[in-house]
Amino acid sequence: MAKALGRTLAEKVWDDHVVVRGEDGAPDLLYIDLHLIHEVTSPQAFDGLRMAGRPVRRPDLTIATEDHNTPTLNITKQIADPVSRIQIETLRRNCEEFGVRLHPLGDVEQGIVHVVGPQLGLTMPGITVVCGDSHTSTHGAFGAMAFGIGTSEVEHVLATQTLPLTPFKTMAITVEGELRDGVTAKDIILAVIAKIGTGGGQGYVLEYRGSAIRALSMEGRMTICNMSIEAGARAGMVAPDQTTYDYLKGRPHAPKGADWDAAIAYWNTLPTDEDAVFDAEVFLDANELEPFVTWGTNPGQGVLLSDAIPAPESFDDPNEQASARRALEYMDLAAGTRMKDIRVDAVFMGSCTNSRIEDLRAFASVIKGKKKADGVRVMVVPGSARVRLEAEAEGIDKIVEEFGAEWRFAGCSMCLGMNPDQLAPGERCASTSNRNFEGRQGKGGRTHLVSPLVAAATAVRGTLSGPWDLEGLDGRMPETAVGAGAAAQVGNDLRTQGGTR
Amino acid sequence: MEKITVVDGVAVPLERAQVDTDQIIPAEFLKRVTKTGFDDALFFAWRQDPDFVLNDPAFASGTVLVAGPDFGTGSSREHAVWALRDYGFRAVISPRFGDIFRGNSGKQGLLAAQVTEDAVETMWRLIREKPGIPASVDLVSKTVTVGEFTAPFEIDDYTRWRLLEGLDDIALTLRDESSITRFENARQSWRPLTLPAQ
Numbered sequence: 001m002a003k004a005l006g007r008t009l010a011e012k013v014w015d016d017h018v019v020v021r022g023e024d025g026a027p028d029l030l031y032i033d034l035h036l037i038h039e040v041t042s043p044q045a046f047d048g049l050r051m052a053g054r055p056v057r058r059p060d061l062t063i064a065t066e067d068h069n070t071p072t073l074n075i076t077k078q079i080a081d082p083v084s085r086i087q088i089e090t091l092r093r094n095c096e097e098f099g100v101r102l103h104p105l106g107d108v109e110q111g112i113v114h115v116v117g118p119q120l121g122l123t124m125p126g127i128t129v130v131c132g133d134s135h136t137s138t139h140g141a142f143g144a145m146a147f148g149i150g151t152s153e154v155e156h157v158l159a160t161q162t163l164p165l166t167p168f169k170t171m172a173i174t175v176e177g178e179l180r181d182g183v184t185a186k187d188i189i190l191a192v193i194a195k196i197g198t199g200g201g202q203g204y205v206l207e208y209r210g211s212a213i214r215a216l217s218m219e220g221r222m223t224i225c226n227m228s229i230e231a232g233a234r235a236g237m238v239a240p241d242q243t244t245y246d247y248l249k250g251r252p253h254a255p256k257g258a259d260w261d262a263a264i265a266y267w268n269t270l271p272t273d274e275d276a277v278f279d280a281e282v283f284l285d286a287n288e289l290e291p292f293v294t295w296g297t298n299p300g301q302g303v304l305l306s307d308a309i310p311a312p313e314s315f316d317d318p319n320e321q322a323s324a325r326r327a328l329e330y331m332d333l334a335a336g337t338r339m340k341d342i343r344v345d346a347v348f349m350g351s352c353t354n355s356r357i358e359d360l361r362a363f364a365s366v367i368k369g370k371k372k373a374d375g376v377r378v379m380v381v382p383g384s385a386r387v388r389l390e391a392e393a394e395g396i397d398k399i400v401e402e403f404g405a406e407w408r409f410a411g412c413s414m415c416l417g418m419n420p421d422q423l424a425p426g427e428r429c430a431s432t433s434n435r436n437f438e439g440r441q442g443k444g445g446r447t448h449l450v451s452p453l454v455a456a457a458t459a460v461r462g463t464l465s466g467p468w469d470l471e472g473l474d475g476r477m478p479e480t481a482v483g484a485g486a487a488a489q490v491g492n493d494l495r496t497q498g499g500t501r
Numbered sequence: 502m503e504k505i506t507v508v509d510g511v512a513v514p515l516e517r518a519q520v521d522t523d524q525i526i527p528a529e530f531l532k533r534v535t536k537t538g539f540d541d542a543l544f545f546a547w548r549q550d551p552d553f554v555l556n557d558p559a560f561a562s563g564t565v566l567v568a569g570p571d572f573g574t575g576s577s578r579e580h581a582v583w584a585l586r587d588y589g590f591r592a593v594i595s596p597r598f599g600d601i602f603r604g605n606s607g608k609q610g611l612l613a614a615q616v617t618e619d620a621v622e623t624m625w626r627l628i629r630e631k632p633g634i635p636a637s638v639d640l641v642s643k644t645v646t647v648g649e650f651t652a653p654f655e656i657d658d659y660t661r662w663r664l665l666e667g668l669d670d671i672a673l674t675l676r677d678e679s680s681i682t683r684f685e686n687a688r689q690s691w692r693p694l695t696l697p698a699q
Contacts, residue, residue: 019684020677025658029677031684034693041578043534052671058685063695069532083532090534101695122693134577134601148601150579151536152608152670160674162681166657198519199571199597232574234600255691263691298519298574319518319569319618326517416528416576435575437523439546 006273008170009239010205013145013270017128019162027164033127035157036113037064037100039091040418041132045155046094058161059099063122064091067112068418070105072381072408084419098158111384111410114138114352118222119386121251125240125267130157135352135434137228141221142248143240143270145205148229168205168235169279172272175212177286182467184362185220186354186432186451188212188284189227190292190302196282198300201233204280207272208238212286218247219358226353227434230299239271291466293339294436294449296327301436303339305454305466311335330438331446332426339464342448344428347378347405347459348441349452351415351433355383357390359432359452364396366456366467367403373462378405379421381413405459417442430458502610504667505640508591510564512636512647513554514628518569522602525573525581539584555588559632567624567636567647568595573602573613582609592638594645594654596621607660608670614638614645614654623650640665 007015020029035058042064049056056062069084079085088105095102103109109116114135117123125143130136132154139146153163173192193200206228213221221238228236238244245264248254255263294302295309301324303310312324312335328335333342349355349363360382372378380400382388388410391397400407414421415433423429423445432455436447448464457465530542547553554560566585572595573581582605585593592612606613624647628634636647638654640661645652663670674681 020680022659027659029674029680031681031688034695040531044536044579047534047536054671060694060696068528081532087532087534122695124693127692132577132579134575148577150577150582150601150605150608152579152605156671156674159671160678160681161685162674162677164659164670164674166659198574202571202597202600229575229601232571232599253693253695259691262689266689266691298521323518416523418528418531435521435523437521437575439527440523443527443546 006276008272008276008278009143009207009237009270010145010168010170010235011276013126013128013143014167016126017145022164027166029162030128030165031162032130032157033061034117034122034129035062036117036129036131036136037062037154038067038113038131038133039087040068041151042094042154043087043090044151045132045158046098048155049098049158054159056098056100056158059101061161062100062158064095064100064102065110065113065116066091066105068412068416070411071419072411072413072421075105075409081420108385108389111382111387112352112355112412114226115356115383115387118142118218119251119384121248121254124248124254124263125244126270130163134229135226137234137236138222138226138352140225140228140235140237141218142244143237143267145235145237147234169203171201171204171206171233171280171282172278173206173208173282173284174210175208175284175286176210177212178215179212179286179289182453183289183291184451184453185216185223187289187292188286189224190294190299190449191284191289192282193227193231193299194292194302195284196231198230198298199232201228201231204233206231206233206236207278208236209272213238214241217358218243219356222356223353227299230434240267291451291454293454293464295331295333295339296324297330297436297438298323298327299434299436299449301327302449305339305464308338309333309335340469342428342464343462344376344430344448344458344464346423346427346429347376347455348381348414348429348431348433349379349455350381350383350413352383352412353434354432354452355381355387357387360387360391360396361394363452363456364399366453366470367405367460368399370403370460372404372459376459376462378403378459379408379414380405381408381421382410384410403459414441416440430455430464502667502669505610505612505664507640508564508612508638510591510636511560511562511633512565512567512624512628513560513563514625515554515566515568516625519571519574520568521575522573522578522581522599523575526578526584531578531580536583537587539580540587543584543588557632562589564589564591565636565638566590566593567621567628568593569621570596570618572598574599577601579605579609582606582611586611594621594624594638607664610664612638612640612656612664614656616645616652616654620645620652
């Protein structure tokens, strides 16, 4: 990377982790600072280590939690599905045998792996993070280089704490302007994906920049980086700033004392140099954004909530036309239908995209004092046991229950339906998750990706809706609603309690 | 890992774009703790449709899958590669692959060959005209041949070399272990540790 000009954030973090520089087309050997593990993509990796007689090289850079399979009801009982149970038990045995720290179901730090890392303060700027999960891109919100890997790579990192990788190209996604009330980080990223397509980011690391990104909370930045993979990019990043430092400071694993000062001094050098050049650039005007929702079966098939479903013929590319036709058939929808006329059977509020405290606050602010629409099943699943506790301390559980929704325990839940939380065939769901693929939330289930505010308003009305559509507001936002940049800080008392098993 | 030079066999047309890994193997099959036995799970939902291409007897012994652009996007599940391999596929051809899927393929000896969209369209047409037409993917010359039609394909040099030599990635990396240790000794103390300090 012999560039005469300055370097991007991604290039700086990459360069500082090169153990061996690749020559003649060989990849660089990259050091991994933090390896997150969960039950689904790790069992075969641990088996591989056992067969080769290899130890985990750095258990002190590795941490595991249970999230994909875990039930969100009756968590003190034995897991009913025997196959899920065996997978969870396998993780427990592997962590015990190889000395890896585990936060199992019932532990206060258990939860979705991408909620747990940041909440413990393990995710920080300038580090490399990997996990056998494509939504590892979430951690890039801190200015970390974070990406999902396959099980062979999980084994590789367990054995060597490194990965051979070819450098990514860089793409700047610049979002300038100010989001209107009721428009959130989720709407930004859905709009980005619709703009560049599900393959647009392939081979790139995306850097989200511009005034609208700077104004976002860490939760909002995590939502955006989380869905980078839905644009085809393995990683997404945001340069660290005071918002990042304020979020991190005081968390159990954040640097302390002299280490904190040294870290800040280094982190301040990370933002992209002014004379750095990106391999590609995309611009988005935040002022013009409205709530965004998907109509199809991939995250790029989205429109404004106020819009209608496009005709397949309106796409230039024949492959996209065919995809749109297939998607409309699967979704049982017709071109030209107004998004707001679409009735749902279920609302899912959760997933690694939108299950942090700010997301739950936003959802609660819209439903407070209201009753859910008849016949709509509404499930609220906090991202971690600690987020659940924090929400309960604020009374969010009561608001959810009085609304008629289900308040669940933490996990991936209906985002991918590996546990019992699934849609029935033909059911339609407004979901704050990240993927509207065929059958993702249950065989034959139909998914519309939405923000927490849209999920909440939809739960009230029973049709896809924004908070502006609620009665008595005359097109205004509810006064309690949390806008994109207006979130309160996480309480210090909760985040410093406990930590290890 | 076995050395790969040429993959021969029957080409199967998957005339769809944006095939995500949830379609290649649904999440319900990800609960297993083994690395083999996923052949029945491959395209599980789509295979319920009798008209789906894998249910066509002409393609029963398929080894080369010819797919539309953006194959293997979405979830990082390596199970997608295991399922394709267990079913009998040795190569997948597409104009664009999901990055993680492509990486996983290289680790498991499934050849992910990137060709142009025009080449895929041509191959689809040839296969439609003559189902069961022989195909071959040559890693040495980096070409795909379907019937009389030949097209070049892209694959990164390092993956190609590893597949041709049948080399294990971890063993290769461990040759650099002294460099890894040296890097670790210089690691700054502010960087995260997951275990409480001793």
